[in-house]
Amino acid sequence: MGEFRGLLIPSLCFLFGAAAVLSELACKDSHSGPTYESLQSVFDKKPFRPATNLSNPTVTNISFTLYAVLGVNEKSQILTTFLWLRLYWYHEFLQWDPEKCGGITKISLPVEELWMPDIIVYEFIDEDKSQRCPYIYVNHTGQIRYDRMLRVLSSCNLEIFNFPFDVQKCSLTFGSYMHTIRDVRVSLALPIEQISENSKKYLETSGEWELVKIQGETDILKFGIDEWDIITFWVTIKRRPVLYVVNLIIPSSFLMLVDIMSFYLPPHSVDRASFKMTLILGYTVFLLIMNDLLPSTANGTPLIGIYFSVCLALMVISLLETVIITYVLHHSAMKYRPVPRLVRVMVLGYLARLICYTRPPSQPETPSNNITTDPQEKMKNVEVSQASPELQQICRDLGMVRAHIDSLRLQQDLEEEWIHVGYVLDYLLFRVYLVLITLYALVITCMWCIWYNL
Ligand SMILES: *[C@@H]1O[C@H](CO)[C@@H](O)[C@H](O)[C@H]1NC(C)=O
Ligand SMILES: *[C@@H]1O[C@H](CO)[C@@H](O)[C@H](O)[C@H]1NC(C)=O
Numbered sequence: 001m002g003e004f005r006g007l008l009i010p011s012l013c014f015l016f017g018a019a020a021v022l023s024e025l026a027c028k029d030s031h032s033g034p035t036y037e038s039l040q041s042v043f044d045k046k047p048f049r050p051a052t053n054l055s056n057p058t059v060t061n062i063s064f065t066l067y068a069v070l071g072v073n074e075k076s077q078i079l080t081t082f083l084w085l086r087l088y089w090y091h092e093f094l095q096w097d098p099e100k101c102g103g104i105t106k107i108s109l110p111v112e113e114l115w116m117p118d119i120i121v122y123e124f125i126d127e128d129k130s131q132r133c134p135y136i137y138v139n140h141t142g143q144i145r146y147d148r149m150l151r152v153l154s155s156c157n158l159e160i161f162n163f164p165f166d167v168q169k170c171s172l173t174f175g176s177y178m179h180t181i182r183d184v185r186v187s188l189a190l191p192i193e194q195i196s197e198n199s200k201k202y203l204e205t206s207g208e209w210e211l212v213k214i215q216g217e218t219d220i221l222k223f224g225i226d227e228w229d230i231i232t233f234w235v236t237i238k239r240r241p242v243l244y245v246v247n248l249i250i251p252s253s254f255l256m257l258v259d260i261m262s263f264y265l266p267p268h269s270v271d272r273a274s275f276k277m278t279l280i281l282g283y284t285v286f287l288l289i290m291n292d293l294l295p296s297t298a299n300g301t302p303l304i305g306i307y308f309s310v311c312l313a314l315m316v317i318s319l320l321e322t323v324i325i326t327y328v329l330h331h332s333a334m335k336y337r338p339v340p341r342l343v344r345v346m347v348l349g350y351l352a353r354l355i356c357y358t359r360p361p362s363q364p365e366t367p368s369n370n371i372t373t374d375p376q377e378k379m380k381n382v383e384v385s386q387a388s389p390e391l392q393q394i395c396r397d398l399g400m401v402r403a404h405i406d407s408l409r410l411q412q413d414l415e416e417e418w419i420h421v422g423y424v425l426d427y428l429l430f431r432v433y434l435v436l437i438t439l440y441a442l443v444i445t446c447m448w449c450i451w452y453n454l
């Protein structure tokens, strides 16, 4: 046994010595760069992590350039981006002395033949369809540089409330899927400011989205007793709203303007009703077109969508009001009915005061029913009763004419009162309309300011 151990220890020492020699690739004088045999021996070790001491983790340095934002799908909450990813790590078996190898410091090798860290994007939710680069560069120090393109379909919580002035912040988390912190660690290859700068340079020219900034932080993901090293990049992008301003906001503003101007048509005219009907029709067509442009999610609608619905509601209400006023004024049964007390108090009293509506001064004549109670009139009646039958007849006829005129006047007064009710309602709706539209303009301006200053 002792004899056996005596044999074993020297042979183990020899093995370690061989390992130490193996960690540097062999070169021949007639050949520049490491020999094929020595490289083949490294390729044979592909399944194993290239660390001479397995207690030391392989550090992978990550950097990327955000090359394009290909799309944002609000409905399925997916952000599609295109990255140029660059990974660095040390392959401790791929080291050589450039002086012995004809001054070669860098060679390229096929990536399938070498171990590589299983760095993934945690938010990735689709298969990767991008092209893979089959080669890597390796340094004489064993530093490997691996470049690849990556089309990332990542899940992201997209907020569309501020559409089209929306800003999205999505995370891209890089880390090893399987290897815990004791085997693979990740860190940044470039300062985060530089990653951000490089990406901005490429994204400046392309597409609907503009890059605001990229932030990054390293973190440790814990799951049970295992820990994973991760880097989270926060990509903040904002939409370029020109398309939507031209196609949504400006046409809707024009329609709103026309609708506002239609309040200057008299509320009881039939023209106004048909005018408003046409406007509503036009607005509906606009809404149909808009439906394609407006994003929608299950958990919310953009503010601008709510606003369009409110505008449609206001248009319909103003049309209804026109219809009611027209009905009141043109329906003969209504003509002789006075304005109900409640309506008079509520509309002509409170509402009129609330919206500062002053009744335009009506004709200076006094109400007609005073005339019959005039004392002079009674005197005349007495005188007439003693006159000739012809005169009596004329007088009776005149009385009838007067009664008719009186009833017409009464009718006109009632109609005027109804018209006033109509005007008060119309003014109220007009004010509400103006307030809502001003509010909306303010909100849009605020959103635009926030967007602009980001
Ligand atoms: C391997 O690395 C660990 C930690 O760095 C160190 O404690 C240990 O001595 C090393 N083992 C060998 C055989 O070098
Ligand atoms: C990774 O970055 C660290 C410092 O950030 C550096 O010390 C190390 O050499 C880098 N590793 C590789 C493989 O580039």
Ligand SMILES: *[C@@H]1O[C@H](CO)[C@@H](O)[C@H](O)[C@H]1NC(C)=O
Pocket (backbone or CB within 6 Å): 106, 137, 138, 139, 140, 141, 143, 144, 145
């Ligand atoms: C090669 O090694 C040198 C230091 O010896 C380093 O500056 C350089 O970035 C490395 N290049 C690559 C491609 O790894």
